[in-house]
Amino acid sequence: MKRRIATIVAAMVAMCGCGTSKYVTYTPDDFLALLSEPGMQLVDVRTGEEYKEGHIAGAVNYDVYAEDFIDRCTVALDKARPVAVYCRSGKRSANAAMQLKKAGFKRVLNLDGGILGWIEAGKTVASP
Numbered sequence: 665m666k667r668r669i670a671t672i673v674a675a676m677v678a679m680c681g682c683g684t685s686k687y688v689t690y691t692p693d694d695f696l697a698l699l700s701e702p703g704m705q706l707v708d709v710r711t712g713e714e715y716k717e718g719h720i721a722g723a724v725n726y727d728v729y730a731e732d733f734i735d736r737c738t739v740a741l742d743k744a745r746p747v748a749v750y751c752r753s754g755k756r757s758a759n760a761a762m763q764l765k766k767a768g769f770k771r772v773l774n775l776d777g778g779i780l781g782w783i784e785a786g787k788t789v790a791s792p
Contacts, residue, residue: 687761687772692785695748695775703745707737709760710751710779718789720750720782728760734767743769750775750782 690698699706699722708719709728719725726736728751741747747769751757754777761774775782783789 687758687765687774689754689758689774689776691776692782692787695750695773695782696787698746698773699748701746703742705741705745705747707741707747707749707760708751708779709733709749709756714752716791718779718791720779721788721790723750728756728763733760734763737764737769738767741769743767746771746773748773748775751778753778753780 698704699720706720706723708715708723708725710725711727711729712725715723715725724740726733726740730736737747747764749757749760749764749772751760754775757774757778761772764772777784779789
């Protein structure tokens, strides 16, 4: 009976997306604090042109709309280490976060409001 209950609970968690298949979205203040975690990987998922206009210091650029987005991330990033993603407003990075989780990345963080929210919160932006 206990095994059956555990199986049912596991199925319910998988169906609702409540398990480890989710990414977490953070405010700019919380996102900034998390960037100092050891092993954090920061990815700007905007286009190369957008990245060149200004980005969060330390970010690498992998365009989420590129055909090889997941392939590039899988080769360049460590799935066991946390990955923080952001875009312009938060929509593309949410898409990227879902793709990364599906590809097996263990911990994915998304910036709420993207770089626009970051700037609005008074955070600094680097240029190439």
